Structures are given as structure tokens and as C-alpha cells.
Amino acid sequence: MTATSHRRTSLLPIADGALEYLLTGKGAPTTVFGHGLAGSIDTTRPFGSAVAGTRAFFHFRGHGASSSPETPWTYAALAAELRAVADAVDATQALGVSMGAGALCHALEETPDRFDRIVLVIPAILDTPRTDQALDRLLQMGELAHDHDVDGVFDLMLRAQPAPMRDRPEVRTWCRRQAETIVRTDVGRALRTIPHEVAMTGRDALRGIPAPLLVLAQEDDPAHPVWVAEQIAALVPDATLEVLPPGGILWSHRSTVRHLIGEFLS
Numbered sequence: 001m002t003a004t005s006h007r008r009t010s011l012l013p014i015a016d017g018a019l020e021y022l023l024t025g026k027g028a029p030t031t032v033f034g035h036g037l038a039g040s041i042d043t044t045r046p047f048g049s050a051v052a053g054t055r056a057f058f059h060f061r062g063h064g065a066s067s068s069p070e071t072p073w074t075y076a077a078l079a080a081e082l083r084a085v086a087d088a089v090d091a092t093q094a095l096g097v098s099m100g101a102g103a104l105c106h107a108l109e110e111t112p113d114r115f116d117r118i119v120l121v122i123p124a125i126l127d128t129p130r131t132d133q134a135l136d137r138l139l140q141m142g143e144l145a146h147d148h149d150v151d152g153v154f155d156l157m158l159r160a161q162p163a164p165m166r167d168r169p170e171v172r173t174w175c176r177r178q179a180e181t182i183v184r185t186d187v188g189r190a191l192r193t194i195p196h197e198v199a200m201t202g203r204d205a206l207r208g209i210p211a212p213l214l215v216l217a218q219e220d221d222p223a224h225p226v227w228v229a230e231q232i233a234a235l236v237p238d239a240t241l242e243v244l245p246p247g248g249i250l251w252s253h254r255s256t257v258r259h260l261i262g263e264f265l266s
Contacts, residue, residue: 007217008022008093009021009022009041009064009065009223010022010023010078010086011065012058012084012088014067014080014081014156014197016017016067016069016071017061017066017067017068017069018047018065018066019057019058019059019060019061019066019081019084019085020041020058020059020064020065020066021041021056021057021059021065021085021089022057022058022089023054023055023056023089024045024054024055024057025051025052025053025054025055025196025231026050026051026053026054026168027052027054028053028054028092028192029052029053029054029055029058029092029093029116029265030053030055030089030091030092030093030119030142031048031053031055031091031092031093031094031203031265032058032082032085032086032089032091032093032094032095033045033047033048033050033055033056033057033094033095033096033097033100034058034060034078034082034094034095034096034097034099034100034101034103034104035057035059035063035097035099035100036097036098036099036100037098037099037138037190037194038063038181038182038187038191039045039063039097039098039099039100039188039190040059040063040064040180040181041057041058041059041064042238043174044057044088044097044100045057046250046254046257047097047119047121047257047258047261048095048264049259049262050256050258050259050261050262050263051061051065051261051262051265051266052262052265052266053218053266056085056086056087056089056091056126056249057084058081058082058139060078060081060082060099060100060103060138061078061081061186062186062187062189062190063181063185063187064186066081066230068185068186072193073107073189073190073193074194074197075079075103075105075187075194075197075198075199075200076106078099078102078103078118079103079104079106079107079110080104080241081103082094082096082100082103082104082107083107083111085246086115087100091115092115092116092117093116093117093118093119093265094107094114094115094117094118094119095118095119095120095121095265096119096120096123097121097122097123098119098121098122098123098124098223098224099119099123099190099194100121101120101122101123101124101239102123102125102201103121104118105123105126105199105200105206106199106200106231108167108206108209109200109201109202109206111206112205112208112210113209113211115211116211117212117213117214117215117264117265118209118211118212118213118214119213119214119215119261119264119265120213120214120215120216120220120229120232121216121257121261122216122217122221122223122224122226122229122249123134123142123180123199123215123217123224123228123229123232124180124196124223124225124228125197125198125199126199126200126203126228126231126232127198127200127202127203128160128200129196129198130195130196132222132225133222134222134223135195135196137156137160137223138191138195138223139191139192139195140152140156141156141157141182141191142189142190142191143186143192144156144190145182145183145187145188145191146188146192147251148183149183150176150179150259151178151179151217152185153178153179153182154178157178158171158172158175159173159220160223160252161175161248162220162246162247162248162252164247165247165248165251165252168251171248171251174178189246190242193256197254203235204230204235206232206235206236207235207236207237209236210237210238211238212231212238212239212240212264213232213236213238213239213240214239214242214260214264215229215232215233215239215240215241215242216229216242216244216249216260216261217229217230217243217244218243218244218245218246218248218249218253219244219245219246220246222247226243226257229241229243231244237254240261240264242260244249244256244257257265
């Protein structure tokens with residue numbers, strides 16, 4: 001057991017190690033939350049702050065106290081970890097952020113009826129490999145992490161934030177913590193591999209999802225293009241798309257995001 005946000009986390013044994021997870025709230029429904037690359041239980045918890053029932057937050061491989069197996073970082077592997085936590089806590093709802101959204105899409109390709117309600121926050125990839133500037137930034141970040149260059153990673157993280165937000169103390173503190181996490185953990189190894197991966201073998205599998213699905217995107221976010229969210233919303237039969245203005249999904253729009261997700265999942 002380890003401490004996260006002054007709460008007690010647990011370790012879920014899996015085939016090649018263990019996954020750290022945290023349960024908050026109580027009662028039904030149970031929602032599982034998957035974070036983004038270099039994210040954490042703490043950075044994902046704001047997305048569940050207005051969600052009723054039990055909330056299960058966890059760390060993917062290489063994050064927090066979760067194991068970091070030598071097996072490749074793929075969306076198939078991440079989907080298996082998300083599914084392992086969801087099954088262990090009997091989750092009927094799921095939310096994924098960025099990389100976590102990709103893992104959730106992969107899981108839904110395999111079992112489209114696994115969840116009763118689904119939220120995808122700033123999805124970045126479906127079945128087409130990335131070739132954009134965001135890919136170059138992620139790969140550069142991976143090389144800097146390999147060289148243990150915290151300042152270099154911090155600078156890249158900061159430049160990826162909306163320009164009006166970059167001088168805010170809380171934004172700079174968040175970027176510094178993320179940079180330190182990336183450099184001291186196996187997340188740096190993930191940055192050299194996962195950006196080349198695709199989340200799904202075929203996006204048409206999304207047409208088979210029977211559950212209501214909410215997609216949140218934001219304008220002017222090169223790492224998470226709006227068109228990816230639009231494609232998802234066009235394919236899933238019961239999908240709702242919300243595109244927020246620039247400013248950071250949780251920097252400028254925290255209350256809106258909290259309301260949208262809370263209303264949808266509760």
C-alpha cells in the first residue's frame with residue numbers, strides 16, 4: 001500500500017506485475033478512470049470530482065507504484081491494464097484522458113459492450129499513425145528524458161500549454177512536476193515508443209458501441225486534434241461531442257468539464 005493524495009492506494013496483481021489503484025466514493029455506479037501519458041491518479045481525479053458512485057483511479061505501467069514490465073508499450077497492453085482494473089472493481093462506466101482514451105478505444109474495439117457509459121477526453125489517436133508536429137515534440141521529449149534533462153522536458157511541456165497560461169504559477173508547477181516524473185520513471189521509454197502506436201486496428205469498430213459516449217475536445221490543441229474527436233462522434237451511434245475553446249481543458253474550463261462529465265456519468 002502506498003499513499004496518494006493522503007489516501008491509501010492498493011496494488012492489483014496482474015500477469016506481469018501489479019497496478020496501483022485508488023477507490024473513492026461509494027455505491028453504484030463504479031467508474032474507472034485512465035490517465036494520459038505522464039499523468040497520474042492525482043491529475044485524473046478532477047475529471048471525477050462531480051461523478052456519483054464509486055470512482056476507481058489507477059496508474060498505467062511505469063506510472064506511480066505500478067510495475068514497469070519489459071514488454072512493449074502498446075495500446076493493447078494499456079487496454080489490458082484498464083480492463084484488469086475495471087473487472088476487479090466491477091466498473092460499469094469508463095473515462096480515458098488522451099493516452100487513456102486511446103487505451104479505452106482499444107478495449108472497446110475488443111469488447112464494444114463492456115461499459116454502460118463512456119467518456120473520452122481529448123483523444124489523440126485512432127487507427128492512423130501520427131505524422132504531425134506533436135509527434136516530433138513527444139519524440140524529442142523522449143530523448144531529453146533519456147538524457148535526464150529535466151529542464152529540457154519542462155520547457156517542452158510548458159510550450160505545449162496555451163500561451164496565456166504559461167506564466168501562471170500553477171501551470172509552471174504542474175509542468176515541472178510532470179517533467180520530473182517523466183525523467184525519473186519509465187515514462188521516458190514510453191515517449192520513445194507509444195507515439196508511433198495506433199489505438200485501434202480499425203475505427204469502424206466504434207460503430208458497434210451501444211453505450212452513450214461523450215467526447216471532449218478543445219480548439220488549438222495540436223497534440224489532441226479536434227478532428228479525432230469529430231471522427232469518434234461521427235462513428236459511435238449514441239455520441240455527444242463537446243468542443244471547448246482554447247485555454248486548457250482543466251486550466252480555463254475546469255468547472256465546465258466537471259459539469260459535463262458529472263452530468264453525463266451521474
